[in-house]
Amino acid sequence: MAIIAIRDLPLIRNMFPENKTTSQRSKQRDFTYEWKGDAAYKNYALNICISRLANALSLCDFQTFLKKKEQQGIMWWRFNFEPNLNQNQTQFFHKIIYKMVFDCDGALVVQDNEGNFIVADDYTIEERAFKENLYSNIVVAGGYGMQSTKTESEVLHFVLHNNQVKSIVDGVYDDYGKLLAGTIRNYNRNNSFKFKLKMDSLFENFRTKNVVGADGEPLKREDGSIVTEYDDILEDFLENRYKGILEDKDSITPFEAGLDLDEIGNKKGNTKSGTATTRDITDTFTDIIHMCADAFGIPRAYIKGDVADGEVVKQNFIDDAVRPLADNFEGEINRKLYKFENVRAGTKMKIQTNTITTKDPVKFAAAAEALLRIGVYSPNMVLRKLGEEAIDEPWANEHFVTKNYQNMKEVEHAIKETVNAMLLSIQN
Numbered sequence: 001m002a003i004i005a006i007r008d009l010p011l012i013r014n015m016f017p018e019n020k021t022t023s024q025r026s027k028q029r030d031f032t033y034e035w036k037g038d039a040a041y042k043n044y045a046l047n048i049c050i051s052r053l054a055n056a057l058s059l060c061d062f063q064t065f066l067k068k069k070e071q072q073g074i075m076w077w078r079f080n081f082e083p084n085l086n087q088n089q090t091q092f093f094h095k096i097i098y099k100m101v102f103d104c105d106g107a108l109v110v111q112d113n114e115g116n117f118i119v120a121d122d123y124t125i126e127e128r129a130f131k132e133n134l135y136s137n138i139v140v141a142g143g144y145g146m147q148s149t150k151t152e153s154e155v156l157h158f159v160l161h162n163n164q165v166k167s168i169v170d171g172v173y174d175d176y177g178k179l180l181a182g183t184i185r186n187y188n189r190n191n192s193f194k195f196k197l198k199m200d201s202l203f204e205n206f207r208t209k210n211v212v213g214a215d216g217e218p219l220k221r222e223d224g225s226i227v228t229e230y231d232d233i234l235e236d237f238l239e240n241r242y243k244g245i246l247e248d249k250d251s252i253t254p255f256e257a258g259l260d261l262d263e264i265g266n267k268k269g270n271t272k273s274g275t276a277t278t279r280d281i282t283d284t285f286t287d288i289i290h291m292c293a294d295a296f297g298i299p300r301a302y303i304k305g306d307v308a309d310g311e312v313v314k315q316n317f318i319d320d321a322v323r324p325l326a327d328n329f330e331g332e333i334n335r336k337l338y339k340f341e342n343v344r345a346g347t348k349m350k351i352q353t354n355t356i357t358t359k360d361p362v363k364f365a366a367a368a369e370a371l372l373r374i375g376v377y378s379p380n381m382v383l384r385k386l387g388e389e390a391i392d393e394p395w396a397n398e399h400f401v402t403k404n405y406q407n408m409k410e411v412e413h414a415i416k417e418t419v420n421a422m423l424l425s426i427q428n
């Protein structure tokens with residue numbers, strides 16, 4: 001059996017011409033493989049977390065108050081339904097949180113003359129210590145650039161509690177991304193077909209047979225070497241015939257005398273049967289999702305959708321991830337749109353996170369009755385907790401207290417009156 005050097009194969013010889021130096025060849029072709037982490041997996045994991053937070057924030061109730069009395073005015077409408085002409089509340093919050101994560105300077109929201117709130121696509125910030133920050137080069141949807149420079153009090157600037165979340169995730173992903181890329185490559189390698197082409201002495205005879213052109217002369221390459229049938233058959237086999245072997249349809253592949261094809265055994269996979277599955281890939285990607293969830297304070301069980309202890313996990317998600325975010329929004333909105341004097345007088349916005357979860361009326365009945373009889377909730381407040389429409393009656397907004405819960409002074413006064421009445425009746 002003849003042994004053929006790899007450099008003698010026509011395809012390899014074309015890749016590495018002999019008339020080129022080693023340095024020149026390395027510039028033409030680079031066959032080294034660097035395992036790089038595909039950013040798509042990281043961005044997908046980040047977007048899962050962003051979607052969870054934005055969806056939860058959209059379920060919050062943005063309550064507006066005028067002198068401590070709840071009022072549903074224009075601000076209530078903007079933050080619960082229509083922030084601007086082109087976005088609803090959910091789209092608006094998704095874009096804000098996305099910018100908070102992917103822009104190291106956070107999300108900038110500007111207000112136009114009609115009162116619409118618009119998330120900026122790009123801007124430049126000039127941070128100052130003893131004066132208001134300045135925002136310039138503001139670009140909004142459609143590539144429209146605002147000419148004016150805004151001060152800190154004229155905009156809403158939302159920044160994550162840790163504005164380095166994205167850079168932290170990027171740093172950790174540098175290693176995890178390579179690990180994921182290597183896992184994918186191992187899966188592809190273990191599930192691919194590999195063959196060895198054996199050529200014995202019979203096939204070597206084709207070296208002596210030249211390929212003749214239409215003019216009857218031997219064909220030559222650019223370097224002047226003569227093309228033999230040996231070269232021609234190998235090129236045809238490696239470029240065309242092998243496709244019939246690897247495709248999933250029925251096929252016939254011709255073999256010249258002296259050629260034989262044997263499959264090379266693959267490495268064992270990650271299962272007992274020896275086959276390779278995507279389990280390692282999904283496990284590694286799950287680790288990346290967990291890494292992103294940890295950065296946002298989202299419980300791992302919640303991001304995975306585990307049903308075990310679902311109520312506890314959901315409450316942890318609200319307490320650890322959503323409430324700090326809602327507090328961030330509430331503080332920024334109140335200090336910029338309502339100001340100190342109004343907030344102190346009870347004119348403000350309050351973000352209720354207890355509307356995120358739906359309540360079972362049967363399970364909530366006992367608690368609702370207790371809250372109602374001690375005057376904490378009005379009937380309409382109970383209906384709101386259940387997601388029901390309010391009753392349009394004055395009594396439905398009143399607070400009631402049962403006679404079991406009386407003021408101690410009133411009880412003392414009633415006892416004294418009773419005692420005095422008894423003494424008078426005895427004397428008479």
